Amino acid sequence: MVPGHLFHKWGGGIAPDFPRIERADEEFLFTDDGRRIVDAAAGAAVVNLGHSVRGVEAVAAEQLEDVSYLSLSHFTHEAPEELARKLAERAPGSLNASFFVNSGSEGNESAFKLARAYHRSTGNPNKTAIIGRWQSYHGATLGALSASGNTSRRAPYQPMLQNWPHVPPAYPYRWEYDGTPEAQAVAAAGELETAIKQHGAENVAAFVAEPVSGSSIPAARPHPAYYEEIRRICDRYDVLFIADEVMTGFGRTGPLFAVERYDVVPDIMVVGKGITGGYTPLSAVLVGDRIADRFEAVPTSRSSTVTRSVATRCRRRSAPTSSSSTPTTFWRPGALGGASSSRRSRRWRTIRTSGRSAAPVR
Numbered sequence: 200m201v202p203g204h205l206f207h208k209w210g211g212g213i214a215p216d217f218p219r220i221e222r223a224d225e226e227f228l229f230t231d232d233g234r235r236i237v238d239a240a241a242g243a244a245v246v247n248l249g250h251s252v253r254g255v256e257a258v259a260a261e262q263l264e265d266v267s268y269l270s271l272s273h274f275t276h277e278a279p280e281e282l283a284r285k286l287a288e289r290a291p292g293s294l295n296a297s298f299f300v301n302s303g304s305e306g307n308e309s310a311f312k313l314a315r316a317y318h319r320s321t322g323n324p325n326k327t328a329i330i331g332r333w334q335s336y337h338g339a340t341l342g343a344l345s346a347s348g349n350t351s352r353r354a355p356y357q358p359m360l361q362n363w364p365h366v367p368p369a370y371p372y373r374w375e376y377d378g379t380p381e382a383q384a385v386a387a388a389g390e391l392e393t394a395i396k397q398h399g400a401e402n403v404a405a406f407v408a409e410p411v412s413g414s415s416i417p418a419a420r421p422h423p424a425y426y427e428e429i430r431r432i433c434d435r436y437d438v439l440f441i442a443d444e445v446m447t448g449f450g451r452t453g454p455l456f457a458v459e460r461y462d463v464v465p466d467i468m469v470v471g472k473g474i475t476g477g478y479t480p481l482s483a484v485l486v487g488d489r490i491a492d493r494f495e496a497v498p499t500s501r502s503s504t505v506t507r508s509v510a511t512r513c514r515r516r517s518a519p520t521s522s523s524s525t526p527t528t529f530w531r532p533g534a535l536g537g538a539s540s541s542r543r544s545r546r547w548r549t550i551r552t553s554g555r556s557a558a559p560v561r
Contacts, residue, residue, distance in 0.1 A: 223250035244413070244446045247473035255478055271299075286485060289455055292464030296491035298484040303445030303471035304338025306482035307407065310467045311342055313486060314405040314439045320493040323437070326404040329361075330394055330438075334368045334415040337407060337443050346407050349415045364398050366390040368412065369421040381424040388428035395436050405439040405467070410457035413446040420452075426461035439466040439490070445482065449473030466490055 203214045211217070219231045226249055228236040238246065262278060269276050283297040298313070300306050311329050318326035331337065333348035344353060345361035348368070353360060367390055376386040395403050406429065412419040433440040442465035447457035451473060458465060467490065471482030 225249045225251070242477055243472070244451065245472040245477040247449055247451065248476035250477075252476075259478070282483075286470075286483060290468065290485050291456060291459055293488040294464070294468055294485040295488055296486040298486065300482050300484070301480045302338070303443075303469065303482050304340040304343045306445060306469040306471055306484050307337045307343040307346065307441075307443060308340055309484045310407070310441045310469050311346070311405065313467060313484065313490065314441065317439065317490045317493055318404055318437075323401065325401050326437070328363050328398055328403045329441075330364045330366060330391065330398070330403060330406045332368050332408055333365050334370070335407075335409055335412070335443075336414045337409075338445075364394045364403075366394050368416055368419070369408070369425055370412070370416050370419045371421055372419070380422045384422035384425035385428045387421065388425045388432065391429060392432045392436075395432070395438060400436040400438070403436065403438050405441050406433055407441040407443055409443045409447065410461065411447045411452050420457075420460075423461045426458070426463045430463045433466075441465060441467045441469065443469050445469055445471040 206213060207215050207217065218228075218234070218236070220228050221231050222229050223238070226238055228238050228250070230236065238250070241247065266276055266278070271279065279299060282299075286297050287295040298309055300309055314329070315327055318324065329342075329346045331346035331348055333350070335346075335348040336352065337343040337347045339352070341356065341359055342361065344356060345363050347353060348365050367387065369387060371380065371383065371387075374383050374387055376383040378386070391406055408429070410420070410426070430440060432438070440463075442456075442458045444456050444458065448468075448470040449455060449472075451457070452460070454460060456468065456470075458468065464487070466487050468485040469482065470485065474483060475481045
């Protein structure tokens with residue numbers, strides 16, 4: 200890459216004086232001048248498995264030989280179906296349907312649009328606002344940034360952002376509420392109820408939150424009573440609870456998903472980063488059955504059936520073992536169908552077993 204042609208992120212500009220990385224291995228980055236740097240931040244909290252894990256390149260090459268790109272607007276394929284099934288097996292509660300996109304920002308944007316579509320389908324077309332928290336961060340695209348509360352990242356684009364409500368952060372160290380930690384958590388969660396009433400419950404589609412705060416207030420987490428109260432408030436006012444697990448998902452806080460610490464299940468959960476460990480751009484929107492059921496079996500002008508996202512038939516079941524009875528059909532976004540592949544099943548086993556163990560992220 201010729202210096203001077205590449206924009207770098209978050210104000211880095213063009214041709215900044217950054218270290219030049221020649222290669223990466225496990226938790227280390229190696230520069231062109233011979234230094235070894237510990238990647239303590241795992242990139243942007245992405246590299247959960249470590250860099251350059253042996254065996255991943257062979258699996259990727261095999262997939263590229265079979266199908267390198269496919270539009271789920273018209274076709275389906277076993278690889279995304281199998282991933283959706285595995286996510287359904289591991290996600291909490293009834294988060295059994297997955298919609299795949301390329302980044303965390305896109306994931307949150309898609310979650311907001313799904314919330315809007317859900318409320319339209321239930322006869323509540325005015326429920327469009329997304330309530331976020333101050334000092335949260337949900338992505339750089341305009342919708343995700345509108346829900347974010349990171350003031351420094353919002354400021355340059357403020358005139359372009361949606362005027363959505365925000366509530367105070369879940370930051371116990373700065374709380375001024377009285378009482379026990381549990382009482383303070385309930386009081387803090389009550390700010391959401393106030394915001395819903397002020398904006399009008401008939402206008403609020405969803406509340407989005409990071410179960411453990413990420414880039415704005417790193418690693419802040421409330422008492423479990425906070426999210427128990429959030430869940431109660433969302434249910435009372437028909438507001439969907441979206442858990443943004445883009446940064447916290449896939450073991451970064453201990454359990455596979457951080458929300459599991461609170462014994463609550465969101466209506467929608469957005470994951471990314473650690474889902475691939477940085478080996479390919481991918482995020483997923485996991486949707487609960489109550490919402491996903493609104494999008495099933497919609498007739499089209501082609502006299503075919505539109506099925507919902509790619510995990511529709513993956514509700515904690517085994518993968519199909521025979522393709523002989525699979526009918527030919529037309530598909531729309533994320534539709535299921537098509538033949539299973541024993542070769543693909545072998546590939547998934549390869550992913551689990553090939554290569555040396557990855558070093559833990561420091």
